[in-house]
Amino acid sequence: MSRKALALIVSLDTKAPEAAYLRERIAAQGVDVVVIDFGTGEPGFVPDVPAEAIATLGHGDIAALRQERNRAAAIDVMMRGAAAWAAKAYIEKRICGVVSVGGSGGTAVGTAAMRVLPFGAPKVMVSTVAASDIRQYVGTRDVTMINSVVDFAGINAISEPVLRGAAAAAAGMALALKAPLTSKKGRLVAASQFGVTTPAIEHAGRLLAEAGYTLVPFHATGIGGRTMEDLIADRMFDGVLDLTTTEWADEVVGGTLSAGATRLEAAGKLGIAQVVAPGALDMVNFFMAPVPDRFALRKLHRHNANVTLLRTSPSENTEIGRRIAQKLNAAAGPVTVLFPLRGFSALDAEGQVFFDPQADAVLLQSLKDNLEANVQLEELDLHINDPEFARAAVSALLAHLGNWETTTHA
Amino acid sequence: MSRKALALIVSLDTKAPEAAYLRERIAAQGVDVVVIDFGTGEPGFVPDVPAEAIATLGHGDIAALRQERNRAAAIDVMMRGAAAWAAKAYIEKRICGVVSVGGSGGTAVGTAAMRVLPFGAPKVMVSTVAASDIRQYVGTRDVTMINSVVDFAGINAISEPVLRGAAAAAAGMALALKAPLTSKKGRLVAASQFGVTTPAIEHAGRLLAEAGYTLVPFHATGIGGRTMEDLIADRMFDGVLDLTTTEWADEVVGGTLSAGATRLEAAGKLGIAQVVAPGALDMVNFFMAPVPDRFALRKLHRHNANVTLLRTSPSENTEIGRRIAQKLNAAAGPVTVLFPLRGFSALDAEGQVFFDPQADAVLLQSLKDNLEANVQLEELDLHINDPEFARAAVSALLAHLGNWETTTHA
Numbered sequence: 001m002s003r004k005a006l007a008l009i010v011s012l013d014t015k016a017p018e019a020a021y022l023r024e025r026i027a028a029q030g031v032d033v034v035v036i037d038f039g040t041g042e043p044g045f046v047p048d049v050p051a052e053a054i055a056t057l058g059h060g061d062i063a064a065l066r067q068e069r070n071r072a073a074a075i076d077v078m079m080r081g082a083a084a085w086a087a088k089a090y091i092e093k094r095i096c097g098v099v100s101v102g103g104s105g106g107t108a109v110g111t112a113a114m115r116v117l118p119f120g121a122p123k124v125m126v127s128t129v130a131a132s133d134i135r136q137y138v139g140t141r142d143v144t145m146i147n148s149v150v151d152f153a154g155i156n157a158i159s160e161p162v163l164r165g166a167a168a169a170a171a172g173m174a175l176a177l178k179a180p181l182t183s184k185k186g187r188l189v190a191a192s193q194f195g196v197t198t199p200a201i202e203h204a205g206r207l208l209a210e211a212g213y214t215l216v217p218f219h220a221t222g223i224g225g226r227t228m229e230d231l232i233a234d235r236m237f238d239g240v241l242d243l244t245t246t247e248w249a250d251e252v253v254g255g256t257l258s259a260g261a262t263r264l265e266a267a268g269k270l271g272i273a274q275v276v277a278p279g280a281l282d283m284v285n286f287f288m289a290p291v292p293d294r295f296a297l298r299k300l301h302r303h304n305a306n307v308t309l310l311r312t313s314p315s316e317n318t319e320i321g322r323r324i325a326q327k328l329n330a331a332a333g334p335v336t337v338l339f340p341l342r343g344f345s346a347l348d349a350e351g352q353v354f355f356d357p358q359a360d361a362v363l364l365q366s367l368k369d370n371l372e373a374n375v376q377l378e379e380l381d382l383h384i385n386d387p388e389f390a391r392a393a394v395s396a397l398l399a400h401l402g403n404w405e406t407t408t409h410a
Numbered sequence: 411m412s413r414k415a416l417a418l419i420v421s422l423d424t425k426a427p428e429a430a431y432l433r434e435r436i437a438a439q440g441v442d443v444v445v446i447d448f449g450t451g452e453p454g455f456v457p458d459v460p461a462e463a464i465a466t467l468g469h470g471d472i473a474a475l476r477q478e479r480n481r482a483a484a485i486d487v488m489m490r491g492a493a494a495w496a497a498k499a500y501i502e503k504r505i506c507g508v509v510s511v512g513g514s515g516g517t518a519v520g521t522a523a524m525r526v527l528p529f530g531a532p533k534v535m536v537s538t539v540a541a542s543d544i545r546q547y548v549g550t551r552d553v554t555m556i557n558s559v560v561d562f563a564g565i566n567a568i569s570e571p572v573l574r575g576a577a578a579a580a581a582g583m584a585l586a587l588k589a590p591l592t593s594k595k596g597r598l599v600a601a602s603q604f605g606v607t608t609p610a611i612e613h614a615g616r617l618l619a620e621a622g623y624t625l626v627p628f629h630a631t632g633i634g635g636r637t638m639e640d641l642i643a644d645r646m647f648d649g650v651l652d653l654t655t656t657e658w659a660d661e662v663v664g665g666t667l668s669a670g671a672t673r674l675e676a677a678g679k680l681g682i683a684q685v686v687a688p689g690a691l692d693m694v695n696f697f698m699a700p701v702p703d704r705f706a707l708r709k710l711h712r713h714n715a716n717v718t719l720l721r722t723s724p725s726e727n728t729e730i731g732r733r734i735a736q737k738l739n740a741a742a743g744p745v746t747v748l749f750p751l752r753g754f755s756a757l758d759a760e761g762q763v764f765f766d767p768q769a770d771a772v773l774l775q776s777l778k779d780n781l782e783a784n785v786q787l788e789e790l791d792l793h794i795n796d797p798e799f800a801r802a803a804v805s806a807l808l809a810h811l812g813n814w815e816t817t818t819h820a
Contacts, residue, residue: 142572144554214567
């Protein structure tokens with residue numbers, strides 16, 4: 001077995017002692033290190049890949065960056081460059097992961113390179129900003145974030161144990177890598193859920209288990225939907241049970257838990273089988289945030305201390321249906337939409353606060369008006385949390401999986 | 411050499427498969443695992459330390475917690491209990507670090523136990539909330555935070571690589587531990603700085619280096635001051651050059667970068683020599699936050715896009731002086747306060763926007779009125795960033811260090 005290698009992405013004008021120490025400690029554990037410089041100053045030692053090359057990959061020019069002294073612009077270029085370098089080196093099997101050390105700028109560059117690596121590849125960031133809001137750095141990835149505790153100023157009794165731990169973690173992760181993570185040993189199905197659609201997902205999970213599949217649920221909280229999309233794009237799943245598309249309500253209406261405008265794209269792009277339902281599209285979420293004044297006269301429901309919900313309106317549902325149809329029409333693989341006529345969530349059920357069959361019917365009509373022939377739409381006289389609904393969803397998915405495997409293996 | 415051991419702190423009612431896998435993988439790398447359960451349900455396997463014991467250590471009762479079903483109250487008890495258990499086990503050398511896996515509650519409990527361990531002890535948290543605002547979890551500690559990417563639901567192709575990496579990281583860190591980190595090989599001095607006092611700290615750093623000490627600067631941004639206090643409490647430093655006490659302005663007046671009411675306590679409690687100055691006490695910081703309306707008529711300065719500064723007033727300086735004196739009076743070790751009569755920061759210098767000798771004089775008077783005899787106060791006809799000021803500060807500290815070492819080694 002050839003030695004593993006990690007890319008060490010670092011600004012060598014300010015972090016050369018730290019980089020040299022990390023390289024030495026990682027190498028001592030039997031893992032090679034490729035040093036990538038992204039600094040715009042004089043490097044403290046000669047890197048394997050100079051900052052000029054990273055700037056060029058980031059569509060920038062190192063001479064111009066040095067002259068401009070615009071730190072934000074330099075960081076943008078180096079983020080693009082480091083990510084481009086890491087993606088290519090990983091595909092070419094020259095590295096198995098990325099380790100990095102830095103402040104706010106270095107964390108931006110290091111984690112940009114980490115986020116392009118697939119799930120399971122070692123990603124270790126030693127950061128001065130690791131005790132703060134790190135969502136922009138981690139994104140939807142399995143990034144290991146180590147708080148540096150102090151600003152780096154060379155190797156001393158404060159920085160040495162942090163760097164030693166980071167080197168041990170990164171080398172250990174590299175050595176622990178085994179067979180490709182996308183192997184099909186366990187057949188996996190991704191599912192989107194919310195508290196108010198949990199019965200549907202739990203029932204579907206049991207039925208899928210009987211059929212030899214493992215269901216992996218994602219909370220439809222924005223970051224959950226984004227993560228599911230990213231892991232679908234990584235080819236981690238055989239099929240998708242996207243029963244809780246509620247993030248589209250937040251995206252269209254302006255709630256706090258939107259998963260962005262690319263939700264529902266990944267499975268379609270790869271032709272992965274999907275079954276989709278309008279789970280929790282009766283509600284827009286305001287989580288840890290006030291409901292904007294423009295909704296003051298609308299139907300609101302205080303879900304708990306941190307969450308207030310807004311009932312989606314017929315006109316909003318027209319747009320939500322249009323957007324969902326647009327995404328599903330573009331799918332290269334099989335798609336079935338199952339529409340539960342008796343309600344989309346625990347709150348949208350007869351006698352509950354968000355029950356509104358008229359508003360739901362508008363969503364159905366919008367889907368009918370906009371979906372193209374490649375997408376099957378089935379209306380079911382059921383509530384989304386009825387066991388029969390989950391059974392129908394699993395049946396539809398298994399049918400697609402059977403068909404699709406026949407096709408791809410032909 | 412006996413085998414290292416890590417505590418694995420986990421809720422065994424919901425995370426038993428993950429805990430079993432982590433234990434197996436860590437043990438396979440030659441590190442023992444002590445499993446601590448903090449779940450209030452039925453544990454999936456028998457732990458080394460049951461949840462009953464952790465609840466008792468947290469001044470709670472497991473039966474009552476099970477009956478109440480108050481999750482927040484249970485987490486509070488378990489945080490206290492897990493921290494108490496870990497602190498004792500670490501001191502008794504039964505564990506060298508902590509690893510944990512969990513959601514928001516589990517992350518609160520696991521990191522509470524990590525935060526009581528000293529700097530350098532392995533602390534690895536696998537968390538579903540690691541792609542968010544983690545400052546409350548990490549605090550001022552060298553916590554390694556690994557994003558679990560998905561909710562845990564047993565061992566599958568999604569969770570396995572994350573847990574495998576976490577086990578490799580934790581075991582690697584435990585095996586990489588060496589001599590006690592508080593060894594006096596490198597003599598270290600902690601210093602507080604801000605951009606507007608950086609010349610003072612840089613000059614002091616050069617002078618200290620000549621005397622065989624390494625200066626470790628902390629940014630006085632609230633978290634920086636807290637971190638410095640925590641590392642002082644860990645006995646990492648021989649002396650403290652606390653020239654930038656600006657966080658007291660934010661604490662007293664209501665700025666955004668307060669380090670809390672315990673700032674300036676750690677060195678005094680342990681009797682560590684300190685030299686203190688009123689660096690940047692001319693300013694209250696509003697970072698990424700609007701200046702409250704009550705300050706609208708006061709002297710404000712827009713420092714950059716994210717920071718607006720408020721000039722401290724004479725009456726505020728009276729209170730700031732009182733609070734600082736109160737902390738220093740309590741010191742068990744030697745303390746010198748050096749007061750630069752020509753200004754506290756780059757902005758509080760002749761011709762600069764915050765130059766106000768009258769307001770500064772009020773702070774001096776308050777210190778004179780409140781400091782007790784154990785604290786030396788010296789007035790210097792210098793600006794804080796004058797090289798002579800740094801020289802005086804370093805001289806005072808070195809004098810204390812000489813005296814103190816004589817005392818403690820006598």
